[in-house]
Amino acid sequence: MAEVFSLRLLPTFAGTHRASSFSRKVLKPVASVSASRKVSAVRLMRIEFGGAFADLLNEKGKGSGENEMAYVERTLGFRTRDLDDRDLRLVTDVVGGTIRWRRYLDHMISSLCHDDKTFRSMEPLLIQILRIGFYEIVKLNMPPYAVVDENVRLAKVALRPGAGNMVNAILRKLVLLKEHDSLPVPKLEGDDRAQARALATLYSHPVWMVRRWTKHLGKEEAIKLMEWNNSDPSYSLRTNSGKGISRADLVAKLDSLKVPYELSLHMSDFIRIRTGLQIVIQAGLLKEGLCSVQDESAGLVVSVVDPQPGEQIIDCCAAPGGKSLYMASRLCGQGMVSAIDINEGRLRILKEAARLHQVDNVITTIHADLRTFFETNTVKYDKVLLDAPCSGLGVLSKRADLRWNRKLEDMEELKNLQDKLFDAASLLVKPGGVLVYSTCSVDPEENEERVAAFLQRHPEFHIDPVVRYVPPNFVTEGGFYFSHPVKHSLDGAFAARLKLIGSERCSIHIARVSSTLHNVFTVFPGEHRSTKLTVPKPETRRGDIERILFTISGKAGLINKS
Ligand SMILES: C[S@@+](CC[C@H](N)C(=O)[O-])C[C@H]1O[C@@H](n2cnc3c(N)ncnc32)[C@H](O)[C@@H]1O
16 A cells, blocks of 8 residues: 655654654655554554553454554654554564563663763654664564664654664664674672662563562572563463353364464363464454453463352452353353443443353343442352452563553552452352452462451451362462462462351350440351450440451441441
C-alpha cells in the first residue's frame, strides 16, 4: 500500500515531547522505513506514556492494525502500510524485548552519549528509536549496519535530520564496541547496595525487586528468576470442554495451522505453545470460544478449588474471568459460579466470554465491592475463591511492562487490601466449606504471610493441604500450592486451601470481664485449640456465631447488639 502523508501538526504524547519535535510538517516520503519499526516505536511510546499494554494479546488480531495505524499517524504524522503476520510477530518481539531490557539499554545508551544530560534531555521518541536499535544489535544480533541505517532513517523522518545524525553516531559507536567485545556494562562489585544496582542494570529490573529477591531467595535464585522474566514467554491454551471441545480437537486445529505445541504434563485440557499465538488469534480460535489463553499455573489454582458438579461457588475477584470460566466448565452444567468484581468493564468481558464459552447458564456476574458485599448478601457457598489483586511478580515474563509500573510502595497497599478482601471472603463460606486464597505473585509477603496473618485472625479456619489436588512437585512444605517460574517453567502462582470448621464443632463461651468488656472464647473440640478475644461491647451475648467469629477477625464494631 502506498504511503500517505499528513500535513497536520503532530500531537504531544501526554505532554512528553519537546515542542520542537512536533510543531513541524512532514514532507518527505517514508516508504523506506519498515512498517514494523515505525509501529514498534509508536507502540513503545504508547506503553510508556499512554498506559497501553505491551502484549498484542489485548488486540483483536488483524483488526488492531487500524488502531495501530491511527496511533502511528497521530504520533509520526504519516500513515504506514498495514502489518502482515510477520510484521506483527516482529513488533511483538521487538516491543516486548525493548521494554524488558529498558534499564540495561538505557545504561548503554547514556554511557555512549557525551554526558548524562544529553541522555536525560533527549526527546522520548528519539530514546525509543535508540532503544530499538540497541536491542536489535545487542540482544537480537541483527545485522548491525542494516539496523543503523533503518533507525537513522526513522529518526530523520519522524523527528528531524539532526536526530538521525545522533542515532547514526551512537549506534555506530555501539557496533564498534560490540565488535571489540567491550560493551559498557556495570561490574558486580562493592557493597550490597552497589551490587543490587549493578544486578538491576545487568538483568534489567527495578533495584527494589532485586533487593527483595536477593533477600528472600538468595542471589543465585534471584538471578535465575530475572533470567526467566527476560525470556520469551510461552503460552498455554485451555480447551473449552464446556462447549464440547476436546484436547484432541484443539490439537487437530493446531496441526492444521502448523503451530507447534506440547501437551501439558499437569492438566489434561491444556496445551503449551512456544510460538504461534498470533496465528491462533488470527485463525479465530479464541473468538469462536474453542479455547482460552490460560497459563497452567492458573488452571492449577482451579484444581485447588476442585469444583464438583452441583456445588455453589463464588469467585470473589473474578474478572476478566479465566478461573470462573474454567470452574464453570468443570461443573458440567450442574451448580453455580457467582462471579463478583468491582470493575464493571472487566466484568462485562467475563459475561461475554461466558456466553461465548456456553457456560453462561452456570455463571452469574455480580458487580460489587467484596469488602461490603456481605452487608447485603445472605447466601453462603460451598467453595469461595479469592484470587486477590496482587503485584503480579509471578507473571513478569508475560507482562513485559509490569516491572516498571510496580513500585515498592504498592506492596504495603496491596497487602492491606489482600487482608481486607480475605476477611470479607471468609464470611461467604458455608460451615464446613472451603476458602481458597490465590495470587499470581512469588512474593512470600503476599502469599504465606497473608495466610498466616489470616489464620491468626480466623482460628475457625484451618489449612487443608493441597496434596490431593495438584501434582506433588507443586506442593510446599506448608501444604500450599506454588508454581515457581524457574522450577516449573510456568507463571508464578500461589494458592492456599482453607477449611471452615463446621459450626457444630465450634462452641463459644462468653465471660463478663467488667461492665464494658467481655471475653469471647471460641473452642474447637478435638483440635486442641481455643481463642480468646476481649470484646468492648457490654451487650455482646452468645448471639450469632458468624458475627462473633467476625468480631474475632477484628471488626468489633459489627457485632450483633441484639
Ligand atoms: C487478579 S485479578 C482476578 C483475575 C481473575 N480471577 C481471573 O482469573 O481472570 C483481581 C481482580 O480483583 C478485582 N478487585 C479488586 N478489588 C476488588 C474489590 N474490592 N471487590 C471486588 N473485586 C475487586 C479487580 O477488579 C480484578 O479484576
